[in-house]
Amino acid sequence: QVQLVESGGGSVQSGGSLSLSCAASGYTYITYSMAWFRQAPGKEREGVAGISSDGSTSYVASVEGRFTISQNNTKNTLHLQMNSLKPEDTAMYYCAAVAFRAARSLLLLPGVYTYWGQGTQVTVSS
Numbered sequence: 098q099v100q101l102v103e104s105g106g107g108s109v110q111s112g113g114s115l116s117l118s119c120a121a122s123g124y125t126y127i128t129y130s131m132a133w134f135r136q137a138p139g140k141e142r143e144g145v146a147g148i149s150s151d152g153s154t155s156y157v158a159s160v161e162g163r164f165t166i167s168q169n170n171t172k173n174t175l176h177l178q179m180n181s182l183k184p185e186d187t188a189m190y191y192c193a194a195v196a197f198r199a200a201r202s203l204l205l206l207p208g209v210y211t212y213w214g215q216g217t218q219v220t221v222s223s
Contacts, residue, residue, distance in 0.1 A: 144205025
């Protein structure tokens with residue numbers, strides 16, 4: 098059974114950095130897509146950054162140049178390096194995965210993903 102467990106959230110001041118990790122277990126697919134989503138209170142879940150098994154990445158415009166998605170060599174851990182954080186980045190951040198290689202244009206759509214983690218809270222104060 099696939100399990101995704103996020104870690105690394107916390108509180109930081111505006112301009113600071115945080116690094117999120119998502120440990121995947123029971124996930125041995127050769128072709129896949131993974132992504133980070135976030136959801137703030139009263140708002141819809143938003144795709145932040147996605148990556149597929151061919152290395153393609155996609156970012157929402159609001160984090161382009163500030164966030165970087167990556168995987169470790171064994172591809173069982175997904176990372177999100179978040180720099181220059183802003184108060185509007187405050188949200189619960191979720192890791193998601195699916196067992197096929199989604200087109201780059203689809204990487205940030207929540208309906209694409211089958212597996213989800215429980216989330217980790219990121220709070221950015223001004």
